[in-house]
Amino acid sequence: xxxxxxxxxxxxxxxxxxxxxxxxxxxxxxxxxxxxxxxxxxxxxxxxxxxxxxxxxxxxxxxxxxxxxxxxxxxxxxxxxxxxxxxxxxxxxxxxxxxxxxxxxxxxxxxxxxxxxxxxxxxxxxxxxxxxxxxxxxxxxxxxxxxxxxxxxxxxxxxxxxxxxxxxxxxxxxxxxxxxxxxxxxxxxxxxxxxxxxxxxxxxxxxxxxxxxxxxxxxxxxxxxxxxxxxxxxxxxxxxxxxxxxxxxxxxxxxxxxxxxxxxxxxxxxxxxxxxxxxxxxxxxxxxxxxxxxxxxxxxxxxxxxxxxxxxxxxxxxxxxxxxxxxxxxxxxxx
Numbered sequence: 001x002x003x004x005x006x007x008x009x010x011x012x013x014x015x016x017x018x019x020x021x022x023x024x025x026x027x028x029x030x031x032x033x034x035x036x037x038x039x040x041x042x043x044x045x046x047x048x049x050x051x052x053x054x055x056x057x058x059x060x061x062x063x064x065x066x067x068x069x070x071x072x073x074x075x076x077x078x079x080x081x082x083x084x085x086x087x088x089x090x091x092x093x094x095x096x097x098x099x100x101x102x103x104x105x106x107x108x109x110x111x112x113x114x115x116x117x118x119x120x121x122x123x124x125x126x127x128x129x130x131x132x133x134x135x136x137x138x139x140x141x142x143x144x145x146x147x148x149x150x151x152x153x154x155x156x157x158x159x160x161x162x163x164x165x166x167x168x169x170x171x172x173x174x175x176x177x178x179x180x181x182x183x184x185x186x187x188x189x190x191x192x193x194x195x196x197x198x199x200x201x202x203x204x205x206x207x208x209x210x211x212x213x214x215x216x217x218x219x220x221x222x223x224x225x226x227x228x229x230x231x232x233x234x235x236x237x238x239x240x241x242x243x244x245x246x247x248x249x250x251x252x253x254x255x256x257x258x259x260x261x262x263x264x265x266x267x268x269x270x271x272x273x274x275x276x277x278x279x280x281x282x283x284x285x286x287x288x289x290x291x292x293x294x295x296x297x298x299x300x301x302x303x304x305x306x307x308x309x310x311x312x313x314x315x316x317x318x319x320x321x322x323x324x325x326x327x328x329x330x331x332x333x334x335x
Contacts, residue, residue: 058102063101090143097109110162114137130167174301194265204246213275
């Protein structure tokens with residue numbers, strides 16, 4: 001039930017409204033005109049009864065900066081693999097729209113900033129790819145989803161109305177036989193003691209760089225000729241079978257002293273951190289005279305070889321660790 005109190009002062013007359021409904025906190029507001037007070041009282045009562053009022057109030061009470069700060073503090077630590085990257089993405093959104101109350105963060109505002117992101121330059125002076133822009137949108141969208149479902153700060157996710165940028169077809173760059181020989185020879189000659197084995201593992205298993213670099217000896221089962229990946233990008237265990245050549249390399253490498261929890265490829269300065277092979281890799285690519293070839297393309301090469309040798313898309317997806325066939329359709333023409 002609403003009550004309106006008339007208040008007179010030297011500055012004039014104001015009307016203070018109090019809306020009391022059983023089971024809900026009292027809501028108050030002040031107006032210069034009685035008609036506005038009556039309208040607000042009627043609308044507020046209706047919104048409370050329909051369950052809309054407090055959601056709207058929370059959206060007006062909290063800013064996007066507060067939402068992002070809480071998400072970074074409470075949610076991102078549960079996503080260790082993407083924590084650093086998504087933290088940077090979310091802080092970018094906070095810089096652009098953080099001052100706005102959640103109720104005022106409209107799809108139109110987000111679309112405007114999305115276009116700014118797409119058309120702006122990176123620190124390298126290049127344009128961001130559509131896939132990068134979409135990752136920024138995805139990070140913000142999940143933060144809003146948590147605010148809707150768990151915190152009750154906002155009624156709906158404004159990102160649900162935002163168009164994602166069209167991404168180009170997946171890149172497929174794989175090594176020819178001559179390129180593969182040249183690359184492996186360059187890796188053998190590298191000053192890095194790990195580069196050759198790392199590249200052979202990537203090329204023969206189709207694993208991701210992070211999966212191989214972070215391997216521990218407890219993940220390697222030479223008796224069964226497999227590597228068991230406990231932590232993967234999609235959160236599921238995955239088994240990597242070892243071919244003869246990579247098995248022989250690992251067998252010889254395993255003769256060195258180590259414990260099950262030791263990293264296969266530790267940094268020389270800190271044995272608890274995995275080695276970084278980027279510099280050695282870049283030099284090997286130059287030595288092998290490979291054009292437009294990245295470390296991740298070893299994964300594409302492995303998948304392409306599988307397809308050329310008759311593996312089905314389902315088998316390729318299982319080996320690469322994809323939950324759907326969508327990501328491996330790019331290799332279908334190699335079959």
